[in-house]
Amino acid sequence: MYESSRICRCVICHDYGDRDEYDAADRGVLGNVETFEWSVTGVPADDKGPGWAYTIGRWHxxxxxxxxxxxLRDLAVMQSCLNIxxxxxxxxxxxxxxxxxNGYPVRLRTVQxxxxxxxxxxGIWFYRRPPIPFLEVVWPDRDxxxxxENGSLAQPHLWLEPGEHVPGVWTQDV
Known part of the structure; x- marks a missing residue:
C-alpha cells in the first residue's frame, strides 16, 4: 500500500519553491519536526463535529x-497520547x-x-505525496x-474504506 522504499518528499527534504509562502502554522510544524522529530496538529471540535489530532513528521x-x-472531548489529552x-x-x-x-488500552489500526x-x-501539505502510513489510535468506551465491537461512532472507523463506513459526522467531508 505504501512505497516499498521510504523516499521522503516532504517540505524539509525537498525544496518546492514555495518556502516564502509558509505561514506561522507551517513554520511551527517545521520547527517542531526539526526539534522533536514530529509535530502534533490539533483540530478542535466545532459545530460540524468532534475534534481530532494527528502527528506530522514521524515518517520523515x-x-x-x-x-x-x-x-475525545479534550484536544490536549489526544495530543498528549500521541506524544506518548x-x-x-x-x-x-x-x-x-x-x-x-489511564486505565484503558488503546489499539492501533491502519488508516485507509x-x-x-x-x-x-x-500532513498532505508537509509530505506533498501521500499516501504515507497513518495509524489510528482507537480508544474503548468506559466498559x-x-x-x-459495539458499532460506536464516537470516533471514525478509518480502517474501513470510506464507502464502507456508516454515514455520519465523520463521513461528511469524504
Missing part, C-alpha cells in the same frame, strides 16, 4: 507511521498499548488512504469495548 524523522486520534506513542518505534496495525490512557484528504490536510 523516523520512518515510522504517523498517528491520529479522534473524538510518538516516542515509540515499531508501531503497527493491531497493537495494543495499555499505558497511554481514502480518508487522508478529509482529516490530514496539513472497555472498542468501536468494532
Amino acid at each position: 524523522s523516523r520512518g515510522e507511521p504517523e498517528l491520529a486520534m479522534f473524538g 506513542l510518538g516516542k515509540r518505534d515499531g508501531l503497527a496495525d493491531g497493537q495494543s498499548h495499555d499505558d497511554v490512557v 488512504p481514502g480518508w487522508y484528504k478529509a482529516f490530514f490536510g496539513h 472497555g469495548t472498542f468501536p468494532w
Whole structure:
C-alpha cells in the first residue's frame, strides 16, 4: 500500500519553491519536526463535529507511521497520547498499548488512504505525496469495548474504506 522504499518528499527534504509562502502554522510544524522529530496538529471540535489530532513528521524523522486520534472531548489529552506513542518505534496495525490512557488500552489500526484528504490536510501539505502510513489510535468506551465491537461512532472507523463506513459526522467531508 505504501512505497516499498521510504523516499521522503516532504517540505524539509525537498525544496518546492514555495518556502516564502509558509505561514506561522507551517513554520511551527517545521520547527517542531526539526526539534522533536514530529509535530502534533490539533483540530478542535466545532459545530460540524468532534475534534481530532494527528502527528506530522514521524515518517520523515523516523520512518515510522504517523498517528491520529479522534473524538475525545479534550484536544490536549489526544495530543498528549500521541506524544506518548510518538516516542515509540515499531508501531503497527493491531497493537495494543495499555499505558497511554489511564486505565484503558488503546489499539492501533491502519488508516485507509481514502480518508487522508478529509482529516490530514496539513500532513498532505508537509509530505506533498501521500499516501504515507497513518495509524489510528482507537480508544474503548468506559466498559472497555472498542468501536468494532459495539458499532460506536464516537470516533471514525478509518480502517474501513470510506464507502464502507456508516454515514455520519465523520463521513461528511469524504
